[in-house]
Amino acid sequence: MKRELKESFEIRVAGTEDWYSMTVPGSAMDTLVKAGVLPDPYYGENEYQVREFFRNDFDIRGHFTVSPEEFKAGHMLLVFNGIDTVADLYLNGHKLGHTENMHRRFTFDIKKYAKEGDNLLEIHLASPLNFIESYKPAKGREIHMCNTGTMPGNQYIRKPHCMFGWDWGPQLPDAGIFREIxxxxxEKARLMDTLIRQKHEEGQVTLTMTTDVEKDADAKVKLTYEVMDPDGKLLYLGEDSSVKIEEPRLWWPHGSGEQPLYTVRVLMESEGEEAQEKLYRIGLRTVTVSREDDEWGQEFAITVNGKKIFARGADYIPDDCYYSRLTREVFLRDVQAAVFANFNCLRIWGGGYYPADEFYDLCDEYGILLWQDLMYACNIYDLTESFKENIVEEARDNILRFRNHASLGLICGNNELESAWTDWTAMKCHAPSLKRDYLIQFEYLLANVVKETAPDAFYWPSSPSSGGSFDKPNDDNRGDAHYWDVWHGQLPFSEYLNHYFRFCSEFGFQSLPSIKTIETFTEEKDRNLFSKVMESHQKNPAANGKILYYLSETFRYPRDLSGLTFLSQILQGYAMKVATEHWRRNRGRCMGSIYWQFNDNWPVASWSSMDYYGRYKALHYMARVFNEAVAGSIRKEGNTMGFWISNESLKEAAVEVKVSLKDLDFKVLYEETVSGTVAPLSAVDLLTKDFSELIEGRSEQVFVTMEYKVTDKETGKTEERCEFETFVPVKHLELKDPELTVSCAEDGTVTISAKSFAPYCMVEGVNEDIIWDSNVLAMTDGNAKVLHPVKGVVPGVKPEIRVYDVYHTYA
Incomplete structure (x- = not known):
């Protein structure tokens, strides 16, 4: 029997008299901000005051009742699914134990301490700041490096690194109980975890189930397995742990097929006690990473059901600095946003946390493959014996939770540690034994945990890596790569076209969040890019200057902050579009485009495509288009343009492409149409055209469109889309006032038309956070464009909207 304990909990600053009612899951920051003891850490510069508050220790106490039936049971346990972080735990005055890992699940046997009736649970949480600052490594093994935006010593505690800051996040190392108790x-036996392995053969899949049971020596148990198909039809019920499924319905990532989920029910019966059961929803699929040698080096291709998939997505970080707020509702928002942007993949980044079970469930349901980092990032670790034991149990705890999920694509040891050791100046002054310990930690200890607990999962030692052992980890021609010369190196967007990574798992460009989001943490006087508050909500040094630098390369200087916000988002979207389309055109050589980053953990200027409040930036809308399973793109080289179709679906696509050269008043100066068939999982250049003669003397008054129709040859369904390109930067185009005509119906449907070329138009809800099925439009002809709302419209309330376009940011 199992039940959650969450009532009658209180928290106080240790050594004080004032107790505050606390929800569980909950935290010191959440409770004390609500109580008015602490200010909102996301507003203004309050972060720093709240950060220093965590030099305090905290006490939590809670009462719970043990029923007569529970008290009579042979075994009684308290299970803590998430303690944050350094804690001593007591029950009725007796010490249960000590914890030092937020990523682990801790179980304590309380039979000898529990009482029938009222019981008092007390938890003393030690200051995480004092913990890391007082840590003393062995002489000669001191660690000096500290990643951008983080607090020194954060690697000494098993807590999300980004709670101590990052170059997009605040330093808010909260404390509390962030998951259920x-x-x-x-009586005598407890049903534990089941490993479900799959063997795929022609026309059938065999499930083999291995179940762990904790039991007394004299306990006798019976295990029964029930398997149901996605429609709920019973396929098997019995004690055989090997089950054949005929004519299996395979699980595919989003955009490649459907996501049917089978149910496996494991039932344990033991004499004298109530039966126990666990349910698993599984997708029938094979997933691995192909590393075949080829003409360019060695590929890195996520392979599902034997098909090599081009991974399209972004890097996921924690959605909040209040970890108890990370609920199913937030995860649903995230996964639906990933599907909206036509992702088939998310990378769970190693500087954050392991998401809750609901996150993996939703990724299964919606078809989002997961690149799962273990929680290590941009650091050096002191691999003591106690640290080894701690991290092995951490890995085991979490892999047991997510190993059976259809969405699990691969497990990766860490973020950027291997490449840091080979490339980062800050790593050079550290003891050779620490570098040796890296290999022990990630290529032996944790690799073995993955092999033991998830034997069918692909393990990758680091990201980026060419395979481990410090062998050119950021090699363009092997493994995965992180690329930052565009942005950090301030190289132009065209530099992406010079690289053909086998799989790019990090690259990015910053933008400001919505002006609505900026208003949540500023006063009117702060709304200048270089005010103290705005700079406090920009954690990447010199980044605001980089935004302006790149803006100067493409657009004219905007007249106000809202215009700057809009243009920064267009720049970000265009940068990611240039890179992703290039790598998709080179499908086969490159097999993944995962941009940094998907989301935010507070309101901030960052690389995200969806901000803290779930508001889609321009990038997120643009990603919906450039990540389409069948997508068109224009390859520009001087005045020559290639018109490509990338087909990442499993079906052949019939395509008709119309290429037009137009002046800014939409007059067609040249037109050509070409048709073709694009094979599944391929990319084709359908037409290449040199426009030099056609644009001579008027490159600033013309643009090119690629209108294309895609027909599914099986269903006959046709979709129409349009791409555009210019011969000069937009700042040099002789744009006119497009005289936009905009209307918004009560149901949120927006109609826009223009009298002249408007390269980027974006609609925003003033009061509601409305998401439309399309946005960030190019007005390339006189026809009206219609945006249909997906969510955010309040029934019966006609939305107020505002529209941004390039011309009006400076005119």
Whole structure:
């Protein structure tokens, strides 16, 4: 029997008299901000005051009742699914134990301390700041490096690194109980985890289930397995742990097929006690990473059901600095946003945390493959014996939770540690034994945990890596790569076209969040890019200057902050579009485009495509188009343009492409149409055209469009889309006032038309956060464009909207 304990909890600053009612899951920051003791850390510069508050220790106490039936049970356990972080735990005055890992699940046997009736649970949480600052490594093994925006010593505690800051996040190392506390009772046996392995053969899949049971020596148990198909039809019920499924319905990532989920029910019966059961929803699929040698080096291709998939997505970070707020509702928002942008993949970044079970469930349902980092990033670790034991148990705890999920694509040891050791100046002055320990930690200890607990999962030692052992980890021609010369190196967007990574798992460009988001943390006087508050909500040094530098290369200087916000988002979207389309055109050589980053953990200027409040930036809308399974793109080289179709679907696509050269008043100066068939999982250049003669003397008054129709040859369904390109930067185009005509219906449907070329138009809800099925439009002809709302419209309330376009940012 199991139940959650969450009532009657209180928290106080240790050594004080004032207790505050606390929800569980909950935290010191969440409770004390609500109580008015602490200011909102996301507003203004309050972050720094709240950060220093975590030099305090905290006490939590809670009462719970043990029933007569529970008290009589042979075994009684308290299970803590998430303690943040350094804690001593007591029950009725007796010490249960000590914890030092937020990523682990801790279980304590309380049979000898529990009482029938009222019980008092007390938890003393030690200051995380004092913990890392007082840590003393062995002589000669001191660690000096500190990643941008983070607090020194954060690698000494097993807590999300980004709680101590990052170059997009605040330094808010909260403390509390961020996941459920459970009271578990049983007589002699407890049902634990089941490993479900799949063997795929022609026309059938065999499931083999291995179940762990904790039991007394004299306990006798019976295990029964039930398997149901996605429609709920019973396929098997019995004690055989090997089950054949005929005519299996395969699980595919989003954009490649459907996501049917089978249910496996494991039932344990033991004499004298209530039966226990666990349910698993699984997708029938094979997933690995192909590393075949080829003409360019060695490929890195996520392979699902034997098909090499081009991975399209972004890097996921924690959605909040309040970890108890990370609920199913937030995860649903995230996964639906990923599907909206036509992702088939998310990379769970190693500087954050392991998401809750609901996150993996939703990725299964919606078809989002997961690149799962273990929680290590941009650091050096002191691999003591106690640290080894701690991290092995951490890996085991979490892999047991997510190993059976259809969405699990691969497990990666860490973020950027291997390349840091080979490339970062800050790593050079550290003890050779620390570098040796890297290999022990990620290529032996944790690799073995993955092999033991998830034997069918692909393990990759680091990201980026060419395979481990410090062998050119950021090699363009092997493994995965992180590329930052565009942005950090301030190279132009065209530099992406010079690289053909086998799989780019990090690259990015910053933008400002919505002006609505800026208004949540500023006063009117702060709304200048270089005010103290705005700079406090920009954690990457010199980044605001980089935004202006890149803006100067493409657009004219905007007249106000809202215009700057809009243009920064267009720049960001265009940068990611240039890179992703290039790598998709080179499908086969490159097999993944995962941009940094998907989301935010507070309101901030960052690389995200969806901000803290779930508001889609321009990039997110643009990604919906450039990540389409069948997508058109224009390859520009001087005045020559290639018109490509990338087909990442499993079906052949019939395509008709119309290429037009137009003046800014939409007059067609040249037109050509070409048709073709694009094979599944391929990219084709359908037409290449040199426009030099046609644009001579008027390159600033013309643009090119690629209108294309895609027909599914099986269903006959046709979709129409349009791409555009210019011969000069937009700042040099002789744009006119497009005289936009905009209307918004009560249901949120927006109609826009223009009298002249408007390269980027974006609609925003003033009061509601409306998401439309399309946005960030190019007005390339006189026809009206219609935006249909997806969510955010309040029934019965006609939305107020505002429209941004390039011309009016400076005119």
């Amino acid at each position: 459970e009271l578990v009772t049983y």
